[in-house]
Amino acid sequence: MKKNICGLLLLLCFSTVFAQNTVTEVTYKTVLNFANLSEKMTDKYSKSEINTIVNSRSGYDAFNYTLLFNNYESLFWLNPIEVGMESEGGNNNLVTLYNREKDSKFYKNLKDKIWLENFMSSGDGLLLLTLKEEKVEWDITTETKKIGKQTCYKANLNTGKKVYGYSDMSPDISVWFTPEIAVPFGPKSFGNLPGLILEASIGPRTYYATSIKYNVDKTINKLTEGKPITREAYRASRAKF
């Protein structure tokens, strides 16, 4: 009887520990994937575009993103790198790519039903875009594959890409999520699926997970910096100008 009570108490402890909101950290990398891109593909892209793509790929190699999440909150950002200034002699791929993304952060809170995004605008400084959580029309397929040890399902987003900040004119978003890690999160603001997204592609730009750390001793801080503005208001002001 005593053993059972001890066992039960231990189980209670465990369940309390796990019932608590532990934080998981996932690291992602990014890549620009083109089918057989060669420097001489001038029938598809212009010379300067190919040069830009080729140079950018090496820049993206240095990027690492972090996603922190618990049961109901997530935060995604690009890990800081020391890049310095642009050189007047060219060769600024890493600097240009990094400066474009370094201030972008994505926060979600399922309890408060709010999405926040930090974004550096040209001319208005750091903005804090606010969105109400919306329903996303994912098309989940029965296609599966393994990423690491996790079984992943494929899901496509053909319409309603506005919710993630892409217009319907942009390439389809297709992701691979694993129900084995049961959180509706992923890189950037992608999510709303019954599992963590381990790979996400928008056209040839792909984000993919490289490591998962459980129970990390980190807190997920809500985004507070920047000038608050709703995404609709921001879109509206751009359209007029």
Next chain:
Amino acid sequence: MATAYTQQITLSGTVKDSLQMPLEYANILAVPDSTSTKVNFSITDNSGFYRLNLTPGVRYTITVSHLGHETQYAKVFSITENNKKNFIMPIQTSQLDQVDIAYTPPISIKSDTISYRTDSFVTGEERKLRDVLKKLPGIEVDRDGKVTANGKPVSKVLVENKTFFTGGTKLAINNLPADAIDRIELLDNYTDVAMLKNLQNSEILAMNIKLKENKKQFWFGDLEAGGGVKDRYVVHPTLFYYSPESTFNFIGDVNNTGHKSFTFRDYVDFEGGYSKLNKQSGSYYTLSNDDFSTYLKNEDYKAHTNQFGALNVRRALTPLTDLSAYVIVNNATSENQRNTTNTYLNNDTPFVEDRITISQLQTFFTIGKITLDYDPSANEDLALSTVFKIANSTNTDYINTNSTYDNNTINTESNLKQLFLNLDLRYTRKFSKNHTATLEMDYNFSYDKPLTEWRTDEDILEGLIPLETDTVYTILQTKKLNIHAANAVVKDYWVLNEKNHVYTTLGTQLAFSNLYTNNTQLLSNGMLNNFDSAGFGNDFTYQFIDNFIGMEYKFQLGIATLKPGIFYHFYFWNTQQYDLATTRNTNLLLPQFNAEIKFSNGNALDVDYNLNAQFQTVEQLASRYVLSSFNSVFKGNEQLEHDLYHRISFRLSKYSTLKGLNYSIRAAYNKKEKQFKHVTQLDGIESVNTIILFDRPEDSWNIFGNISKRINRLRFKLTGYANYSNFYQLLNSEINKNTSKTVMVKTGLSTHFKTWPNLELEYSKNISLYKAIGLNTTYNTDVLSAAVEYDFLNAFIFKIDYELEIFEHKDQAVYNTFDNANASLFYQRENSSWGFEIGAHNMFNTTFRQGNSFSNYLISDSKTYIMPRMLLFKVQYKL
């Protein structure tokens, strides 16, 4: 994937842990066995409840997962009615270690862009791309050719993945033939698909047109022809030819209306557009100041006839080499008249000269440029270009001068032949991640031969030119100017680390020039009286070499990027007049500094400082006399060295999309330590001038500010400008300090309605104060301009513009108003290739435009005659 709607049935229940506590945020995934059925999922609420909508008769695999718990599986076999299923999830007992995923995402097989197959949307009546675009869902095209897709503006048009001519949307949308289009792709977040350099986080929408296999080559363009009152004509064809390997663009213009259809903007586009010019800093300013640009900008003639043709070609010679070339040919005849009142600021008594100048100019010139761009790899870039210019112009002037000193009529005839050739090579090489080097070399050759003949029946320039008495005086001047110049600059860009860069420059600049001048009097008996004995006639050679080395150090300090630099110049030069030769040399240290600060709120501040030195050209050094005009002679100074001045400038700018506001402020201050000064001996209206290096300091500053704000459909702008400068005047052995102050304020308002008429209103006030030898002169100019444009009935465009200028010269009690108005009505039915326009230019038949200028010892008020009233009727046909 259209499946008929089938009745859905529900599977619901609760998810709890082993202690019977409900689990919130548990995921339930239902994967069907058949691929034609959708995958479904549900997430439990705070009471652990879930609900799934399933298709009856289908087998599903249910996966239930929750963070920290063991995943549960279940199979559901062909249920036919609503069902319940509960799940219990035990705690995950296994240790959760860090997982490292060794994974590389596979390469995507297709290009993943949204494309519209136009065949499914068109009816066959469409003529141009704009007509096709209007049929596509979510796409809007306005009258101007601006396209928006789902509210987002399309800013770039590509054809077959390449920029279409200059990339602007208007040309493509109004001209691409509808029957050549196969597919239209819209590329959003263009930066994700095929990025462009230097783009900040912008949302650019680009449109890519894919052409049908057999329709990849086509012509398009339009032809405009018209005539009017009195005896006016205009013929203006514009032709384009497009194929994926080459493009042609021809613009022709034959008219006598004084209006040039080839604008300065067209010239910039021929040169390669603004973006190419930015690469070669300083060249835009060179372009805008060269004599062809000046010609393009001038619109004040009494009469003007011209025949003009411009051809631009671009061709991809090999996958790595691009060729672009243009040639411009222009032949023009024009008549100008200018009536000037010159106030001479003589020490004793200022006096006034009234002068009438009537000129007839006949000019022919051709300019051409060929550029080869070779990009062998991502690390190398080679550009070769050659520019040539040939010109021949003849100018006949009739000058009548009237003053207390002189009453005379002079006829001038001059002929100028010019030849110019430039070869340029630019090579960029990336050696490693930290080193890039550029080499730039160019060579210029120019040959100018101006011949001038002055004819008058009165003795001019008495005592200065040794005229022999005659009934009619004919003075001839021959000038031949010949310059060879070469430049070579090597620059190495070294990235020491992220916060420190060092740029080293090594260069040389050579200029070898020769000036030959000869002045004679052609006597009525046919004999020649040469002026050499009076100090005229040059055979002057000037050879100049500048070798320099420089170093710039760029570093980051917080939000600022700073770049101090220092250049050291070794100058050698040799001058020779007939047999007398002298060699001189000097060294100079020129520092410079640049700072760029980017504030977090979007403001950007630029600061620039440099110490400058310039040497003069051969014409300023040639040490014997030449005739500059009918009333002045000039002698150069072979001892001239360089001038020296400091310049510091600031620029603050902000551009806010959210507030619809942008502003910029620029300020510059110049301090001259040594400057070139003309020394004048003035006698009546005749002067003898020479040039020296003067070392009393002079300074000037100017400030320019501009702010524009948009509120709904209105845009307001305010511009301000202020300038102060002081300078010494060396006149008749006296040294005087003069000052000039100018203030200008301009306000404007413009409307941007879609259906209502649009108005543009502008008012400016300009006050200029000149202070010279105790004489103060104030000019006040007020300008009011208004323009209205009204598009109505979907076929008519009515435009009218009006300008009123009130000019006041307070001290002379001169008060003059000038107004000008133009109006036009254009008719073109949508989808029609015909357009008609009727227009009136200079409706009030205003005769002249007033202006003023201030020089060394002269204040001029001039009336420049302009084209009289014209009524034109034009027909336009679109190919």
